[in-house]
Amino acid sequence: MLIRxxxxxxxxxxxxxxxxxxxxxxxxxxxxxxxxxxxxxxGARDARGATTPKPPELGPIIESPYSASEEPTSYDSVTxxxxxxxxxxxxxxxxxxxxSFQPKPWSVLLKGRLKKPGSVPLExxxxxHALEERIYRFRCVETWSxxxxxxxxxxxxxxxxxxxxxxxxxxxxxxxxxxxxxxxQKRQTLEWPYREGLRMDEAMHPLTILAVGLYGRELxxxxxxxxxxxxxxxxxxKSIKSITEIRLRxxxxxxxxxxxxxxxxxxxxxxxxxxDHPRWSQKRExxxxxxxxxxxxxxxxYADEVASLYAGMDLSKDY
Amino acid sequence: MSRTxxxxxxxxxxxxxxxxxxxxxxxxxxxxxxxxxxLTHESGRWALRLxxxxxxxxxxxxxxxxxxxxxxxxxxxxxxxGYAALHLAxxxxxxxxxxxxxxxxxxxxxxxxxxxxxSFVLLLPLAITSTRGxxxxxxxxxxxxxxxxxxxxxxxxxxxxxxxxxxxxxxxxYASVLTALLAFRVLRAARKKLSVGTASA
Numbered sequence: 001m002l003i004r005x006x007x008x009x010x011x012x013x014x015x016x017x018x019x020x021x022x023x024x025x026x027x028x029x030x031x032x033x034x035x036x037x038x039x040x041x042x043g044a045r046d047a048r049g050a051t052t053p054k055p056p057e058l059g060p061i062i063e064s065p066y067s068a069s070e071e072p073t074s075y076d077s078v079t080x081x082x083x084x085x086x087x088x089x090x091x092x093x094x095x096x097x098x099x100s101f102q103p104k105p106w107s108v109l110l111k112g113r114l115k116k117p118g119s120v121p122l123e124x125x126x127x128x129h130a131l132e133e134r135i136y137r138f139r140c141v142e143t144w145s146x147x148x149x150x151x152x153x154x155x156x157x158x159x160x161x162x163x164x165x166x167x168x169x170x171x172x173x174x175x176x177x178x179x180x181x182x183x184x185q186k187r188q189t190l191e192w193p194y195r196e197g198l199r200m201d202e203a204m205h206p207l208t209i210l211a212v213g214l215y216g217r218e219l220x221x222x223x224x225x226x227x228x229x230x231x232x233x234x235x236x237x238k239s240i241k242s243i244t245e246i247r248l249r250x251x252x253x254x255x256x257x258x259x260x261x262x263x264x265x266x267x268x269x270x271x272x273x274x275x276d277h278p279r280w281s282q283k284r285e286x287x288x289x290x291x292x293x294x295x296x297x298x299x300x301x302y303a304d305e306v307a308s309l310y311a312g313m314d315l316s317k318d319y
Numbered sequence: 320m321s322r323t324x325x326x327x328x329x330x331x332x333x334x335x336x337x338x339x340x341x342x343x344x345x346x347x348x349x350x351x352x353x354x355x356x357x358l359t360h361e362s363g364r365w366a367l368r369l370x371x372x373x374x375x376x377x378x379x380x381x382x383x384x385x386x387x388x389x390x391x392x393x394x395x396x397x398x399x400x401g402y403a404a405l406h407l408a409x410x411x412x413x414x415x416x417x418x419x420x421x422x423x424x425x426x427x428x429x430x431x432x433x434x435x436x437x438s439f440v441l442l443l444p445l446a447i448t449s450t451r452g453x454x455x456x457x458x459x460x461x462x463x464x465x466x467x468x469x470x471x472x473x474x475x476x477x478x479x480x481x482x483x484x485x486x487x488x489x490x491x492x493y494a495s496v497l498t499a500l501l502a503f504r505v506l507r508a509a510r511k512k513l514s515v516g517t518a519s520a
Contacts (some may be wrong), residue, residue: 286353
């Protein structure tokens with residue numbers, strides 16, 4: 001039997017670098033370095049990079065008894081910390097990527113169960129309504145919140161002009177779908193176009209507005225120019241931006257987030273500290289500008305006005 | 320100073336730079352509209368990056384025959400642990416305001432928080448036993464103990480994947496780097512076993 005003792009300079013087979021790997025060593029190193037560099041710097045973004053000029057001021061604006069008395073969040077925070085996946089998924093993306101978006105000319109397509117359907121230029125759509133300032137709390141499902149001085153018109157007042165049918169029970173809204181103008185739509189992050197919906201009584205509630213501005217000026221692009229929904233007692237994702245289509249329906253529409261993750265986002269999405277998101281607590285929130293979290297209020301503090309809409313419903317099931 | 324010392328010094332300085340940058344941005348109010356969130360995300364990202372960089376040292380050393388890379392494994396690992404500790408501290412102190420009932424609720428009810436915390440708990444003994452003294456004292460058991468780093472890195476990546484709402488590109492980038500690093504080790508071990516088997520036959 002031949003017993004071969006291993007000498008110090010012998011190399012185990014496994015330790016020999018295969019020739020193919022040896023020949024590709026520079027390539028392997030380059031790939032690794034590129035990967036490291038991407039991970040290191042890909043996520044870094046300039047939070048204050050976007051300082052586009054402020055939009056023009058809006059005409060006469062009347063005050064509203066529905067306004068909260070809280071101090072509004074700074075203009076910079078309101079316009080540079082946005083969830084608007086059509087313009088990128090990071091908070092600071094929309095301010096940068098929407099900078100060159102042209103919201104005009106704009107028209108709204110009205111269809112479904114109403115007596116005056118059709119495509120209506122935005123100016124006609126808003127004609128005859130007084131602009132109101134509504135200072136509202138805005139609570140995101142991600143647990144941050146703001147106070148925003150919106151400028152808008154009650155949705156119900158506008159809808160009545162187009163004469164909804166008796167059997168119209170829900171309103172569906174759609175965001176513009178145009179990947180050339182909304183670059184985030186080139187990727188399938190969400191099912192485009194973004195869709196949202198309200199029950200008719202929610203849509204007609206005086207707190208529900210279509211906003212065309214904030215801080216006395218036209219809506220900045222990153223905040224949903226030129227026309228967006230604001231439903232202050234619901235999580236922010238209900239307040240759909242850059243609306244091009246409104247459809248009155250007999251049945252509840254599919255909505256984007258609840259379609260994507262039905263166990264996490266419901267159709268109603270009322271702010272509710274008693275019903276946690278499956279992955280995080282909804283009991284507290286961080287108001288932008290604050291250091292510590294504060295308790296979240298049911299219906300975002302609008303319970304007196306809206307709790308009756310949900311009488312008899314189990315809000316842990318209809319979340 | 321020897322080459323090893325220079326490399327070590329370079330790694331420490333580069334590794335501490337992102338922390339210093341965060342501090343500068345914090346003091347200059349340059350962390351955006353939600354500074355606590357930015358601190359949380361950035362410290363977490365750097366913990367993950369450095370941990371993965373530490374795991375990349377051995378494959379690079381073996382494939383490229385660069386023995387001098389070896390000490391970087393410890394340096395990068397400790398830096399990664401440092402950012403993980405910062406990440407946890409920012410979460411507990413700044414984000415939760417040391418409200419323990421909420422921290423405990425998070426830990427017991429939110430899988431992504433539990434995964435992140437588990438990653439930290441697994442890294443803790445590795446950081447403690449990273450000194451020469453402990454390596455000597457533990458001997459062969461040190462190597463076995465430090466295999467926990469694979470579990471810690473996996474838990475950290477899972478933590479990231481689970482917290483994202485819709486855009487999975489970034490966490491999946493980390494997941495693919497980790498998968499490649501783990502696959503390298505599995506393949507290498509399998510090949511070693513195979514060649515040992517062939518040699519003894």
